[in-house]
Amino acid sequence: MSIFTNILNKIFPPDHPANAGSGATAGAATPQQPSPATAKAAPGGASTAASAGAVQPPVTPMPVVDVEAVLAGMQSKHTEPLNWRTSIVDLLKLLGLDSSLSARKELAAELHYGGNPDDSAAMNVWLHKQVMQKLAQNGGKVPDDLKD
Template identity: 75%
Template structure:
């Protein structure tokens, strides 16, 4: 289990698809498009009767989690002033995770950071935005100012 999975498990309810591992790396169900290479899918341009009669199961939207509310409540309980809104270090501390440079470099590798990990300031800013974006992709309601 990676660091981002730990972040999901701390923020999302334990029965949420993203926290249970069934959605931790995938986009939410509402944004998924059927894959042309999916088993049983007809090739593009095919008009065979079997392809026309194939019924796709309904897509159930992933339940949304208000990330800002969860994190604000965690901070209120903790009583420590942490700037989790802009700092990946403070976000990780709030969640009770290792926020060391080594852990952040591991998270950067997990999220495919292509910049210089020796420039920790640039990496940290990128990590915070990437984590917020990934939370949103996994069913988290994240305010726009935290993703951009």
């Protein structure tokens, strides 16, 4: 399981769409359009496209999770003061995940970091911003100051 998927699993409830499949989605799935075969007329003149539409579940917006509230709640129960708002290391520690340099390099590779992974300071800043942006893309309500 990827490190980012583990992050999603720690922040989002188990039934949240972000936790389905591989996680790290860019947004909600688009509904399937009926194929030309299903749109042709059925016996009796009725279109099967209308009935095919009734079979598909309605598209519902992805539930929003208040990431800041979830993390603040976790922090209130944590004995060690952690600066999860700006530090990827502290964020990973708060979530109970491996915060070692090798784990952060692995996360950087997952999220397609284009910089030098040996410059850990720059990589850490980029990682924190990327994680917050990805959480927002997956249905998390993330304050703008955490994404920028």
